[in-house]
Every structure is written in C-alpha cells, then in structure tokens.
Amino acid sequence: MDKSKIPADQAEALGALMDDHRAVKKQFKAFKDTEARDGKESIALDVCHQLTVHATLEEEIFYPALRGASDEIDDLLDEAQVEHQVAKDLIAAIEDDPAGDLLEASFTVLSEYVSHHIEEEEGELFKNVIKEKVNLRDVAQTMATRKEELMRELA
Numbered sequence: 448m449d450k451s452k453i454p455a456d457q458a459e460a461l462g463a464l465m466d467d468h469r470a471v472k473k474q475f476k477a478f479k480d481t482e483a484r485d486g487k488e489s490i491a492l493d494v495c496h497q498l499t500v501h502a503t504l505e506e507e508i509f510y511p512a513l514r515g516a517s518d519e520i521d522d523l524l525d526e527a528q529v530e531h532q533v534a535k536d537l538i539a540a541i542e543d544d545p546a547g548d549l550l551e552a553s554f555t556v557l558s559e560y561v562s563h564h565i566e567e568e569e570g571e572l573f574k575n576v577i578k579e580k581v582n583l584r585d586v587a588q589t590m591a592t593r594k595e596e597l598m599r600e601l602a
C-alpha cells in the first residue's frame with residue numbers, strides 16, 4: 448500500500464502500523480543474511496519483542512476501533528485474531544528456547560506467517576478501513592501513547 452495515498456483521517460494510524468510492518472520485514476531479511484548464531488538469536492528476540500508490542504496495540508486499540516464498521520471488516524478482524532494467536536504461539540516457542548535447535552525453523556515459519564498476515568492487513572483490512580472512511584485520528588494518538596508505555600513495560 449502506498450502511504451502517500453492514504454486519506455488524512457487514516458494516514459497517521461495506518462502509517463504508524465505500516466512503519467512497524469516495514470521494520471519487522473527488514474529484520475526477517477537480516478536474520479536470513481546473518482551467519483552468526485548469536486546474531487540470529489538477538490535478531491529473533493528483538494523481532495519477538497517488536498511483534499508483541501505491535502500485536503498488543505492492534506488488539507487493544509486498533510482492532511476494537513474497527514469492529515462493526517462493516518461485515519467484511521468484522522470477518523477480517525476475526526481472521527486477524529486467529530492469526531495473531533498462531534503468531535503468539537511461535538513467538539512463545541522462540542522466547543522459551545532461543546538457543547535451541549529449532550530457532551532457525553521456528554523463526555522462518557514465523558517470518559513467513561507474519562509476512563502473510565501483513566499482506567492481508569495492508570491489502571484487505573486497511574483497504575476496507577479507507578473504503579468505509581473510518582476516522583482514526585484519535586486512535587492514532589492513543590496508539591502512539593500506548594506504544595511508548597509498552598516498549599518500556601515489555602522491554
């Protein structure tokens with residue numbers, strides 16, 4: 448999705464979420480490009496932290512703000528909720544045993560899974576949010592404040 452084409456009422460909130468998406472996708476690539484085992488572990492744990500903060504923001508603030516906007520949005524939110532749960536299970540497995548033999552496999556599956564979720568969020572959910580003209584100005588502010596808190600709390 449092209450950030451410059453997002454209407455003003457949604458630009459800040461969707462733009463902030465898209466920035467998070469870009470940041471983790473960069474880290475997925477960095478993990479692949481890194482040979483050193485300790486480097487892979489620290490990237491994996493950093494990604495798990497970023498994803499946990501991002502998913503919490505969406506679940507606490509963003510998704511509830513969209514509930515009921517349209518039937519299609521409600522279906523996409525149900526799907527997103529299930530996808531978040533699967534991602535959380537993978538994150539928990541990585542955080543439980545970052546030094547384990549399955550790090551490479553678990554992180555690769557997490558990368559593929561989250562990349563798919565990001566495509567759906569930006570390609571379907573965000574598109575519908577713009578179509579339904581959901582006003583997200585207050586949501587953007589609330590998410591920004593909460594993000595700072597979570598970065599500290601979950602660090």
Ligand SMILES: [Fe+2]
Pocket residue numbers: 502505527531564568
């Ligand atoms: Fe999400």
Ligand SMILES: [Fe+2]
Pocket residue numbers: 464468501505565568
């Ligand atoms: Fe997201």
